[in-house]
Amino acid sequence: MSVRELTTVTCYHCGDVCAEDHRVHDSKDFCCHGCEVVYELLNESGLCDYYALETKPGVKQRSSVDEQRTELFDLKEVRERIVEFSEGGITRVRFHVPQMHCSSCIWLLENLHRIEPAILRSRVSFTQKEVTITFREDQFLLAQLVKLLRRIGYGPQLTAAKESVNKSVPHMVYIRLGVAGFIFGNTMMFSFPEYLGSNTEAGLRTGFQWLTVLFSLPVVFFLSTEFFRSAWAGIRSQQVNIDQPIALGIIALWTRSLWEVITGIGPGYFDSLAGLLFFLLIGRWYQAYTYRALRFDRSLEDFLPLVVIRRTASGEAAAKVSELVPGDRIIIRDQELVPVDAVLRNGVGHIDNSFITGEPLTTRKEVGETVKAGGRQRGALIELEVLHSFADSRLKKLWAEQASLQDRPAMPRLIDQVARQFTIAVLLIALGAALYWWGRDPAQMWPVVTAVLIVACPCALALSMPFAYGHTIRLMGKKGLFLRDAEVVERMAHADTVVFDKTGTLTAREAYEVVWMGRSLSTEETRVVRSLARNSTHPLSAVLYSELKEPVLPVLEVDDHAGKGVVGLVNGVAVRLGAAPFCGGDEQPRAGGAAHVHLAIGGVWRGYFVVGKRMRPGIQQAVARLRTRVRVALLTGDAQLDAELAEAFHDAQVQTRCSPVDKAQVIIREQQDGHRVVMVGDGLNDAGALAQSDVGITVTETMAALTPASDAILDANAVLQLPMFLLQARRARRIVLASLGISLCYNVVGVSFAVSGQLTPLFAAILMPLSSVSVVAFVTLAVTFAAHSKFEPDGS
Amino acid sequence: MSVIFLLIAASTLVAAVFLAAFIRAVRSGQYDDDRSPAVRMLHDPTPSTNSSLNPAPPPQGKGAIH
Helix, strand or coil, X not given: CCCCCCCCCECCCCCCECCCCCEEECCEEECCHHHHHHHHHHHHCCCCHXXXXXXXXCCCCCCCCXXXXXXXXXXXXXXXXXXXXXXXXXXXXEEECCCCCCHHHHHHHHCHHHCCCCEEEEEEECCCCEEEEEEECCCCCHHHHHHXXXXXXXXXXXXXXXXXXXXXXXXXXXXXXXXXXXXXXXXXXXXXXXXXXXXXXXXXXXXXXXXXXXXXXXXXXXXXXXXXXXXXXXXXXXXXXXXXXXXXXXXXXXXHHHHXXXXXXXXXXXXXXXXXXXXXXXXXXXXXXXXXXXXXXXXXXXXXXXXEEEEXXXXXXXXXXXXXXXXXXXXXXXXXXXXXXXXXXXXXXXXXXXXXHCCCCCEEECCCXXXXXXXXXXXXXXXXXXXXXXXXXXXXXXXXXXXXCCCCCCCCCHHHHHHHHHHHHHHHHHHHHHHHHHHHCHHHHHHHHHHHHHHCCCHHHHHHHHHHXXXXXXXXXXXXXXXXXXXXXXXXXXXXXXXXXXXXXXXXXXXXXXXXXXXXXXXXXXXXXXXXXXXXXXXXXXXXXXXXXXXXXXXXXXXXXXXXXXXEEECCEEEEEECHHHHCCCCCCCCCCCEEEEEEECCEEEEEEEXXXXXXXXXXXXXXXXXXXXXXXXXXXXXXXXXXXXXHCCCCEEECCCCHHHHHHHHHHHHHCCCCEEEEECCHHHHHHHHHCCEEEEEECCXXXXXXXXXXXXXXXXXXXXXXXXXXXXHHHHHHHHHHHHHHHHHHHHHHHHHCCCCCHHHHHHHHHHHHHHHHHHHHHHHHHHHHCCCCCCCC | CCHHHHHHHHHHHHHHHHHHHHHHHHHCCCCCCXXXXXXXXXXXXXXXXXXXXXXXXXXXXXXXXX
């Protein structure tokens, strides 16, 4: 018996599918209490325009997972980071709110003052995903503001690392581009008489020429500096890069033109020079523009709480985790992470280690047992005694171990490989032309050599990669895969192996599959089970309650036997749910990290429910598609695989009982065999493997969630698109290759004119922009077309 | 024909003014966020009909936040 949702009612607030017995408020459907509360709050404050601007704009109210305690915001160093201004009771703070995603979000966050009068003004910067809030701190504390934001689903994110988000395009990029456009336009205007070849006054022509010289100064000394710097850095590290022929071209263009104007033989190529820089800078701008306000680098401290409640003789107070010492007593509430290794002293621990090990279900801890750092309490409040300080905790050591894994193999960028051969070819041609003209007409030698260097300047070559990969990144981002930078596209294109982590990647994080083993249950019996499950606090009961769909019955005399099960009277019959001995059954062999819940009705054992993680629907087909092009492998911390996965990964490498270090070792072995590996994982237990692989892709349920350091972040809803993304990356690389071919054609034409000494300024002024514009147009159109074309079974 | 120098100077000056304006706009942060200003101008500054049905938030609504 597999239970699935049958209804298609979606939540008015967040748009998620609602269960059959969902909440209804003002004749609107809500999937959970959290969403309903937000609606009520907004309705009370007259902010229901939120729902009118975009449909289902809300952020689902998830449990407080990944959220720091609000006491954190009272710490001095935290305040210093977020408070921009504070004087006379008025404070301005800037929060990073990655949840914002639509115009409704902007509207709500800018109308916070209508919920809370102490908020004076709030302003959103969508690109940076930041909101700046000015409020009266004498009436409304910072911690309260954080609570309010969390209540409406926009809890600010704060991480241990100092801000290093690639926020927006640096101002200098725009300024350089503006100056380049200004000079390009004006230089073209001054060169107009030369283009027409008209018999303008000699004085006027000379005047114009000197004006272009004047305008060329900022081109060389301001706009080109970064190309010179990069070229010089390449020379110093004895590497050829694409900026070296560019820098050579710029120098050749400028000195040749200057010499022509000074000696009065011609107008020079200042218009081409300005145009060259203008197009190159457009490429730089586009490259910076495609980066998003996402964080890809994370340290361990980002995942753990920064403050924890410490109980001392004088009472309870927030303390920094880094200041905890062995012997301290700490209080951990429901859904909070245990930040250090500790011994349970009070309460019952239901520790969820999924974050560290990937185990799907909670383990029970009694007083006196050790709880390792990184476990999450699910249940009532517990008190622990600190065993090791943070620096000595097992988790910190594990992390350090992973960080010291070997460097991943370097992959030379395609553009640099091409640049090497290109530069050598250009230098050889220039040398050959110089020798030829030296023997024939020495006066022509320098003009020809400079002409070769000018026309061979690989502007189109340098533009094709940022535009092809940048556009690919944008298109992938629209579908739910966010890449760190252009280099990742190329690494993805080279990949021949995809390694999956099971839990959280192939299976959904909070979705379970419940299978009944035993003689089939009647509808009435299912109702009884669900009714009893509702009365128990155990996480497995919660799963049974949410997965079984029958309406509930009243239950009497419920008795929750901690660690064993729950018993209650339903319709006058005693019903037991829980461990095998509790229900009078026998332990059954378990598979794949599943848990068993046994059932006894009226004292008779009836069978058991197998509660396991549910696979993402369609994952088998996606894996099958992937296998038409690449090798796949599966790593899991579980002992066994369920049948569906085993089928999808038959004949492929499957490794069970993997520790985090094992996972990274598998990646290293694959790389030593010469494979290029994409690792798809989610939790901290995959962090080492993600960092080691050629492309580490983190799967996340919400963009606001913390993800381990990786090259790409994949929306969980887009996991099935993975084969398409890989294909798109490969196509992008082929498009770059094709565009390199086109730009080389232009270069061959240009160089053939140059070596024969026929390169006129007008010809150069036409050829350069033409090649750049046509290459950019080709690349952009081709990438768009490739993204929209269908996935064919083969022909990579 | 020498008047053309004056015209050139004038036109370059005008272009330079625009360049300066552009640089100022960049420096002031106009290009940092290209999404929210476009959305913001479409939002109604006045409370909607919806909120006129439910007038000002009652004081206890604020208290619930604590």
